[in-house]
Amino acid sequence: MLAVTGNNMMTGRRSAKAVMLAGLLLLLGACGVNSLVVEGNYPTPAVRKIPLTLGLYFDEDLRNFLYIEYTETGQEEYRVASGQTHVQLFGSLLPAMFERVVVLDSMDDASDAGVDAVFAPSIEEFQLALPQKTRLDAYEVWVKYNMRLLGPDGAYIADWVLTSYGKTPTENLLSTEGGINDATVSALRDLASNFTLSFSAVPEVRDWLASKQTVVTN
Amino acid sequence: MDTRRVVRQGVPLWLLVMLLAGCTTTTVDEFRQGETGIESHQSIVILGRRQGSTYETREEFVNCVGDRVARGTGAIRVIPEQEFVDSLFPWFEPRTAPLRTSDLQALMEEPLVAGKIQEYGVRYIVWLDGQTETTNRTGSISCAVGPGGGGCFGFGSWEDDSNFDARVWDVSSFANVGTISTDATGQSYVPAVVVPIPLIARVEANACSSLATQLQQFVNGD
Numbered sequence: 001m002l003a004v005t006g007n008n009m010m011t012g013r014r015s016a017k018a019v020m021l022a023g024l025l026l027l028l029g030a031c032g033v034n035s036l037v038v039e040g041n042y043p044t045p046a047v048r049k050i051p052l053t054l055g056l057y058f059d060e061d062l063r064n065f066l067y068i069e070y071t072e073t074g075q076e077e078y079r080v081a082s083g084q085t086h087v088q089l090f091g092s093l094l095p096a097m098f099e100r101v102v103v104l105d106s107m108d109d110a111s112d113a114g115v116d117a118v119f120a121p122s123i124e125e126f127q128l129a130l131p132q133k134t135r136l137d138a139y140e141v142w143v144k145y146n147m148r149l150l151g152p153d154g155a156y157i158a159d160w161v162l163t164s165y166g167k168t169p170t171e172n173l174l175s176t177e178g179g180i181n182d183a184t185v186s187a188l189r190d191l192a193s194n195f196t197l198s199f200s201a202v203p204e205v206r207d208w209l210a211s212k213q214t215v216v217t218n
Numbered sequence: 219m220d221t222r223r224v225v226r227q228g229v230p231l232w233l234l235v236m237l238l239a240g241c242t243t244t245t246v247d248e249f250r251q252g253e254t255g256i257e258s259h260q261s262i263v264i265l266g267r268r269q270g271s272t273y274e275t276r277e278e279f280v281n282c283v284g285d286r287v288a289r290g291t292g293a294i295r296v297i298p299e300q301e302f303v304d305s306l307f308p309w310f311e312p313r314t315a316p317l318r319t320s321d322l323q324a325l326m327e328e329p330l331v332a333g334k335i336q337e338y339g340v341r342y343i344v345w346l347d348g349q350t351e352t353t354n355r356t357g358s359i360s361c362a363v364g365p366g367g368g369g370c371f372g373f374g375s376w377e378d379d380s381n382f383d384a385r386v387w388d389v390s391s392f393a394n395v396g397t398i399s400t401d402a403t404g405q406s407y408v409p410a411v412v413v414p415i416p417l418i419a420r421v422e423a424n425a426c427s428s429l430a431t432q433l434q435q436f437v438n439g440d
Contacts, residue, residue, distance in 0.1 A: 043307035046330045169274075193308030 040185030055115035139179035158204035164191035242404035252395035267347035286430030348382030380425035
C-alpha cells in the first residue's frame with residue numbers, strides 16, 4: 001500500500017512539472033535545426049611516396065565548411081559541418097603520398113617553409129539526398145572539389161575538379177544524423193581513393209612532376 | 219466477438235502458416251574452371267562487389283559467408299573484409315577495385331600491394347556479388363487501441379529472393395578458378411489475430427549458409 005505524505009505530493013507535482021517541461025523542450029527541439037559535425041576515420045594509402053615536400057594550406061572556407069539542408073518550405077533542417085573532417089582526411093592522406101608535408105597557416109609562409117609546391121583544396125558544391133525526400137533506401141552525399149596546386153610563390157601549377165560520392169543504406173542506421181555522417185565519410189573515402197590514384201595523372205601535375213624529375217606510376 | 223474464441227479459431231491457421239513459413243528453396247550451382255587447394259598457412263579474403271549503381275553487396279552478407287567459411291572441419295583462415303580493404307587502401311575501393319583477373323595482375327606489380335597480400339598469405343580472393351529482393355507484397359494488417367485494450371487483425375505476406383555469385387580468383391596464377399552461384403527464395407507471413415505473429419523465411423541466411431558450405435569445399439579442393 002502506498003501512503004502519500006504532503007512532502008511526497010510536492011515532490012510528485014515537481015516531477016510532473018519536470019516531465020511536462022522536458023516534453024515541451026523535446027517538442028520545441030523537434031522544430032529546431034539539427035546540427036551535425038561529421039566525424040570519421042580514414043585509412044592511410046598504401047602508395048609510393050613522391051620524393052618532394054608539399055605545403056598544405058586550408059583556407060577558412062574549407063576549415064569551417066558548413067552545408068545547410070532546407071525543408072521544402074525553406075526552413076533550415078540540418079546543418080552539416082564537414083570542414084574539420086576534410087582537414088583530418090587531407091592531413092592523413094598527403095603525408096602518405098609525399099616525402100614531407102608542411103601545414104601552412106598562410107600562403108605567405110610557403111616560400112620560407114622550403115616546399116616544392118602548395119596544395120590548396122576547396123569545396124565547390126555539396127549535395128545531400130535524404131531518404132525521406134528521395135524515397136530511396138539510402139542517404140547519399142555528392143561533393144565537388146576544386147584542387148589547386150601552386151608554386152611556393154603562389155604561381156599556378158595545376159587546377160582540377162574532382163567529384164566524390166558516398167552513400168549508406170537506411171537499414172544500417174538508427175538516426176538521420178548517423179546516416180548523413182556515414183554517407184559523408186563514405187564520400188570522403190571515395191575522394192581519397194580517387195585523389196590518390198589520379199593525382200599524378202592530371203596533365204599539369206604530371207608535367208610538374210616531370211620538371212622535378214619525379215616519375216610516379218600510381 | 220469474444221477475443222478468446224478468435225484466438226482459438228486462429229490457432230490452426232497459425233500452425234499451418236508456421237509450417238509453410240519454414241519453406242525456403244535454395245539452389246547452389248558450381249562452375250569449376252581450375253584446380254583448387256589451400257595450405258594451412260594460406261588464407262582467403264571475401265570481398266563484396268559495390269560498383270553497381272542499383273545495388274551493393276551487403277557487408278553483413280559478406281561477413282556471414284566469411285564467418286561460416288572460417289568454421290567447421292574444413293575451416294579456412296578468412297581475412298576480414300574491412301581490415302583487408304583498409305590495409306590496401308585505395309586499391310580495393312568500389313571505384314578502384316580490380317574487375318578482371320588481368321587488373322589484379324597489373325595491381326600486383328605495385329610492390330606495396332603485392333607485399334601486403336603476401337603478408338596476409340592470401341591465396342584466393344573471392345568476389346561476392348548479389349542482393350536480396352523483396353517482391354509480391356500482399357495483404358494488410360489493421361491495429362486499433364481502445365479503452366478496453368487493443369489488437370491487430372489481418373494478414374500480410376511477401377517473397378524474398380536472394381541471388382549471389384562468388385567468383386574465386388587464384389592470386390598465384392591470376393586466374394578465375396570458378397564461380398559458385400546461389401539462389402534462395404522463400405515466402406514470409408505475418409498473420410495477426412489480436413497479436414501479429416511474424417513468420418519470416420530466413421532466405422538470406424540460407425543463401426549464406428549454402429554458399430559458404432560450397433565455397434569451403436571448393437577452396438579446399440574437395
